[in-house]
Amino acid sequence: MSSATNSRRGITAAWRISGWSTLIFAVGAIVAFFFLHRFVSHEIQRRSDAWLLGEVEVLGDVAERTPKGILYDRIVDEIAELATKEVPTESQNTQNPNDAVFFLELGPDNSLKLWVGKGNSSDYLTPIRAAAIRPGIPGNISVVGAPIPFRIVADKTEAGDTIYLGLSEHNNRLLLRRMRVYFFSSGATIVLLGFILVFVTSRRTLARVEAVTDIAARIGQNDLKSRVPEVDGNDEIARLARTVNGMLDRIEKSVNQLHTITDSLAHDLRSPMTAIRGKLEMVLLADTNGQWSDPLGSAVEEIDRLTELLTKSLDVAEANADALRLRRQHLDLNALLRTIVDLYEPSLTDRGIRVDLYSTGPATIFADSALMHRMLANLLDNAGKHLPAGSKVTFRLSSSAGQILLIVDDDGPGFPPETLSHLFERFVKGPHSKGTGLGLAFVEAVVRAHDGQITAANRTPQGASFTITLPASSV
Amino acid sequence: MRLLVVEDDVQNRRFLEKTLTESGYEVSLAPTAAAAERVFRSAVNLSAVILDLGLPDEDGLSLITRLKQQGLRAPVLILSARRSVDDRVRGLETGGDDYLVKPFAAPELLARLRNLIRRNSPPVDNVTVLQVLDLRLDLLRREATRGDEKLQLTTHEFSLLEFLCRNAGRIVSRSMILDQVWGMRIEPDTNVVDVHIYRLRGKVETRGSEPLIRTIRGVGYVLRDK
Numbered sequence: 001m002s003s004a005t006n007s008r009r010g011i012t013a014a015w016r017i018s019g020w021s022t023l024i025f026a027v028g029a030i031v032a033f034f035f036l037h038r039f040v041s042h043e044i045q046r047r048s049d050a051w052l053l054g055e056v057e058v059l060g061d062v063a064e065r066t067p068k069g070i071l072y073d074r075i076v077d078e079i080a081e082l083a084t085k086e087v088p089t090e091s092q093n094t095q096n097p098n099d100a101v102f103f104l105e106l107g108p109d110n111s112l113k114l115w116v117g118k119g120n121s122s123d124y125l126t127p128i129r130a131a132a133i134r135p136g137i138p139g140n141i142s143v144v145g146a147p148i149p150f151r152i153v154a155d156k157t158e159a160g161d162t163i164y165l166g167l168s169e170h171n172n173r174l175l176l177r178r179m180r181v182y183f184f185s186s187g188a189t190i191v192l193l194g195f196i197l198v199f200v201t202s203r204r205t206l207a208r209v210e211a212v213t214d215i216a217a218r219i220g221q222n223d224l225k226s227r228v229p230e231v232d233g234n235d236e237i238a239r240l241a242r243t244v245n246g247m248l249d250r251i252e253k254s255v256n257q258l259h260t261i262t263d264s265l266a267h268d269l270r271s272p273m274t275a276i277r278g279k280l281e282m283v284l285l286a287d288t289n290g291q292w293s294d295p296l297g298s299a300v301e302e303i304d305r306l307t308e309l310l311t312k313s314l315d316v317a318e319a320n321a322d323a324l325r326l327r328r329q330h331l332d333l334n335a336l337l338r339t340i341v342d343l344y345e346p347s348l349t350d351r352g353i354r355v356d357l358y359s360t361g362p363a364t365i366f367a368d369s370a371l372m373h374r375m376l377a378n379l380l381d382n383a384g385k386h387l388p389a390g391s392k393v394t395f396r397l398s399s400s401a402g403q404i405l406l407i408v409d410d411d412g413p414g415f416p417p418e419t420l421s422h423l424f425e426r427f428v429k430g431p432h433s434k435g436t437g438l439g440l441a442f443v444e445a446v447v448r449a450h451d452g453q454i455t456a457a458n459r460t461p462q463g464a465s466f467t468i469t470l471p472a473s474s475v
Numbered sequence: 476m477r478l479l480v481v482e483d484d485v486q487n488r489r490f491l492e493k494t495l496t497e498s499g500y501e502v503s504l505a506p507t508a509a510a511a512e513r514v515f516r517s518a519v520n521l522s523a524v525i526l527d528l529g530l531p532d533e534d535g536l537s538l539i540t541r542l543k544q545q546g547l548r549a550p551v552l553i554l555s556a557r558r559s560v561d562d563r564v565r566g567l568e569t570g571g572d573d574y575l576v577k578p579f580a581a582p583e584l585l586a587r588l589r590n591l592i593r594r595n596s597p598p599v600d601n602v603t604v605l606q607v608l609d610l611r612l613d614l615l616r617r618e619a620t621r622g623d624e625k626l627q628l629t630t631h632e633f634s635l636l637e638f639l640c641r642n643a644g645r646i647v648s649r650s651m652i653l654d655q656v657w658g659m660r661i662e663p664d665t666n667v668v669d670v671h672i673y674r675l676r677g678k679v680e681t682r683g684s685e686p687l688i689r690t691i692r693g694v695g696y697v698l699r700d701k
Contacts, residue, residue, distance in 0.1 A: 270577040271487065274556070274578035276578075277579075281694055282490070284694060285691070293692050294692065299693070346673075374661050
């Protein structure tokens with residue numbers, strides 16, 4: 001389950017990285033294109049302006065030098081025709097040059113002297129007059145009926161005539177549009193390829209990170225031996241893998257050290273206890289008239305209690321370090337709970353406590369049975385010790401969606417508010433508790449070691465409640 | 476029946492020797508693994524081995540493995556002072572051996588030892604009826620009678636009485652009862668076993684007569700057989 005979560009996280013990270021880098025790349029490309037576009041369009045404008053200016057000068061010259069007479073119109077007309085043929089256009093085949101260029105001469109009184117071009121001269125005359133083009137400075141005009149504006153320049157002859165030469169922006173626009181199309185199609189391809197490249201690379205990289213994460217996550221209750229497979233090279237992930245492996249070595253060493261310490265502590269304390277217990281027992285059994293049986297018997301019982309206290313506190317210490325040794329097997333919590341409630345029921349009834357068990361049926365978990373036995377025994381001991389006569393404790397076991405839920409409710413006095421927040425800490429006990437303060441810490445430790453959760457709360461109007469969830473066994 | 480006891484602690488060795496000799500076993504003692512191996516070579520027929528895991532010269536488990544390779548057939552009762560019993564030791568349990576965590580009660584040691592030796596020897600004819608004084612348990616029909624009177628027992632009460640009957644005249648501890656009757660190795664803080672015994676007494680014992688189940692404070696219970 002955890003590895004599934006990890007791989008989902010990996011995909012998300014890969015998407016995020018590729019998304020962001022693609023976005024940044026695309027924005028950069030658009031900005032670059034914007035400047036390129038500006039530069040190119042300026043350059044095109046400059047060139048067409050230069051051509052227009054040169055051409056209008058030639059035309060002005062011709063118009064000036066040609067004697068005014070019958071041939072004037074014809075000659076200028078011819079020259080203008082010729083000029084229009086020189087239009088720097090790429091689509092001469094498809095377009096009539098007369099569409100692209102016009103020539104206009106006005107007399108000093110603004111009357112039309114000559115018109116070479118397509119369409120009605122008055123369509124052009126009105127916008128030219130409105131635009132008030134000065135000689136030597138190119139300007140733009142829009143003509144009725146022509147979708148694309150014209151670039152025009154003016155020249156003044158010595159005779160006071162004004163010559164206008166107009167060039168359609170059509171070709172420039174076509175060029176720019178073609179550039180945009182090329183740019184956008186190639187840009188989009190590059191961005192898409194970049195996205196795929198970044199995505200695949202980051203997926204592969206993240207998969208290596210995931211392998212490290214999986215190993216690190218697996219290290220826990222049972223597995224201290226796994227290591228990230230040795231990675232060649234010296235990139236960041238190889239270093240991460242080596243660092244994690246080094247850390248795992250240290251964790252394994254300290255957990256083993258903890259086991260050695262707790263084991264040898266247990267050994268050193270237990271051996272003398274065994275000897276004491278043995279001697280007391282020998283005397284107790286030899287004491288046939290029962291003169292000393294009370295003090296001796298209670299001494300033996302005290303030793304047993306001391307042993308259990310030692311066991312429990314070392315278990316809790318190990319569990320707090322997440323180093324509890326588990327021997328897991330599939331077991332039915334329902335059957336186990338029935339047996340143990342059956343075992344405790346007479347003792348609780350004797351104290352005036354009623355115990356009920358409601359279950360929805362088998363609830364298989366993958367757990368250490370010895371620890372589960374002791375965990376449930378602790379819960380029942382806890383009820384027996386803290387509930388007053390006349391109380392009721394209820395165990396409710398149910399399973400749903402891969403979870404086993406055990407709720408233990410009672411109608412006793414509840415937890416003292418000051419202990420509720422740190423109920424599962426070691427040596428925490430209520431003001432009137434006769435316990436060791438380890439029982440609930442042990443319960444919590446066992447539940448946590450089995451990847452479960454436990455919460456405690458007070459009920460209204462009175463009583464205490466434990467809620468334990470454990471992952472159900474997949475078998 | 477000869478036993479080999481391997482234990483490095485002098486006090487415990489003495490205690491084990493005394494307890495086992497009193498129960499009629501012949502005991503060979505060995506304080507180290509090397510000594511244990513010598514005894515194993517010279518002893519003709521060992522019925523069982525009692526072994527402390529923490530030996531000064533060798534790990535107890537590797538000693539067992541070695542002795543088994545050399546032809547040890549007798550079952551091994553492992554005494555462990557380690558708190559939570561090692562996986563490897565628990566593994567042995569299934570292989571016909573048993574373990575006991577220190578400190579243990581002498582009756583429990585004896586009971587486990589008897590159990591081990593019985594399991595390891597060829598099966599005797601199956602017992603279907605247990606009779607102790609005027610108490611009679613039919614194991615097939617799971618019926619108990621005292622004299623002529625039939626006893627109304629629950630499943631667990633019957634199992635508890637059966638366990639006491641099988642060990643009649645011998646002391647059984649609370650942890651043995653929990654282990655054998657309920658199948659749990661737990662140490663309850665409360666008097667759960669005592670209450671079961673008390674209830675059983677109420678059903679088994681008749682008013683005025685001498686009690687059948689005796690409590691031995693601090694040690695356990697014994698079902699009187701004479």
